[in-house]
Amino acid sequence: MKKLLALALAVVMLMSVASALAEYKVAFSQIGQESDWRTANTDSIKAAIEGHEGWELIYDDAQQKQENQIKALRNFITQGVDVILFTGVVSTGWEEVLKEVNDEEIPLILVDRMPDCMDQIEYAAAFGGDFVEEGRRQTAWAGEYLKSIGRGEEEINVVIMEGTTGADAQVGRTKGNLAGLEAYPNLKVVAQQSGNFTRAEGQALMESWLKSIDKIDVLIAQNDDMALGAIDAIKAAGKVPGKDIIIVGCDSVKAAFDAIVAGEMNATIECTPLYGPFVVNAVEKLQAGEAMSKTLVHPEEGVYDMDGGIDLGTVVSVKAADVIDERQY
Numbered sequence: 001m002k003k004l005l006a007l008a009l010a011v012v013m014l015m016s017v018a019s020a021l022a023e024y025k026v027a028f029s030q031i032g033q034e035s036d037w038r039t040a041n042t043d044s045i046k047a048a049i050e051g052h053e054g055w056e057l058i059y060d061d062a063q064q065k066q067e068n069q070i071k072a073l074r075n076f077i078t079q080g081v082d083v084i085l086f087t088g089v090v091s092t093g094w095e096e097v098l099k100e101v102n103d104e105e106i107p108l109i110l111v112d113r114m115p116d117c118m119d120q121i122e123y124a125a126a127f128g129g130d131f132v133e134e135g136r137r138q139t140a141w142a143g144e145y146l147k148s149i150g151r152g153e154e155e156i157n158v159v160i161m162e163g164t165t166g167a168d169a170q171v172g173r174t175k176g177n178l179a180g181l182e183a184y185p186n187l188k189v190v191a192q193q194s195g196n197f198t199r200a201e202g203q204a205l206m207e208s209w210l211k212s213i214d215k216i217d218v219l220i221a222q223n224d225d226m227a228l229g230a231i232d233a234i235k236a237a238g239k240v241p242g243k244d245i246i247i248v249g250c251d252s253v254k255a256a257f258d259a260i261v262a263g264e265m266n267a268t269i270e271c272t273p274l275y276g277p278f279v280v281n282a283v284e285k286l287q288a289g290e291a292m293s294k295t296l297v298h299p300e301e302g303v304y305d306m307d308g309g310i311d312l313g314t315v316v317s318v319k320a321a322d323v324i325d326e327r328q329y
């Protein structure tokens with residue numbers, strides 16, 4: 001009997017030591033690995049959480065599938081995680097599962113792509129790009145640049161390579177692309193299709209456009225990876241990227257800076273993937289029970305191009321070569 005009692009006591013003591021040592025579980029449902037932006041985003045958030053004392057990262061890569069993300073969120077609930085970081089591959093279809101997260105009272109932090117049910121759910125904080133403004137900057141850059149080289153009156157054919165259909169970033173950038181074009185009546189959209197935010201699909205789409213469209217003057221690619229894929233297709237077709245076809249990307253990843261400095265790409269609109277510090281700050285506040293603003297926070301972002309000095313109203317472009325050494329992603 002005594003032995004049993006001692007054993008029970010030891011178990012209870014062990015359990016309480018274990019719970020005191022238990023780490024704060026930060027779960028992150030990531031979309032996949034479609035682009036350089038995404039890799040930098042994953043690295044930034046992983047490093048920030050893993051580098052924090054007392055926090056344990058529970059990471060899931062959904063490989064571009066909404067059903068995988070829904071499963072991951074439900075797994076996080078079952079595991080009893082302390083907080084969930086979430087970015088949705090598309091913007092619709094999250095209400096049910098996010099309400100389940102709310103019912104379990106697990107704080108939710110929205111990062112990058114927002115779900116369209118933001119108004120119907122509870123969340124602790126939200127950080128993401130201003131996709132409409134990024135899209136507007138893309139087409140405005142093309143319009144202003146053409147004016148600056150004396151082609152402001154010329155009829156210009158534009159192709160718009162869109163991101164993953166239904167993603168917040170695709171919906172917002174497309175809206176901004178089209179709104180931005182209104183100020184430049186000489187720019188005409190001759191094709192608009194998804195390249196799914198990947199290099200391979202960007203290349204394949206550009207290949208098919210080059211075969212079916214006689215005159216392409218400007219490519220607006222909703223991310224740099226698709227622009228870089230398109231550059232390969234343009235070269236293979238015997239045309240000169242950056243000259244025969246003006247190319248405006250989005251994200252401002254290192255490879256785009258290299259392409260701009262090499263004269264093969266004209267501009268990239270910045271969209272930062274570096275959300276690690278934002279997330280750490282929010283999770284620390286959550287742990288401390290401090291109140292947070294629910295307003296969607298957009299990081300400050302620039303525009304980079306071959307020569308700098310293109311005025312887009314809200315921002316003036318910076319010459320990529322001047323800042324390439326400072327780039328973090």
Ligand code: GYE
Binds near residue numbers: 035036
């Ligand atoms: O532009 C693209 C990535 O959601 C802002 O997703 C992000 C976008 C980014 O695949 O490269």
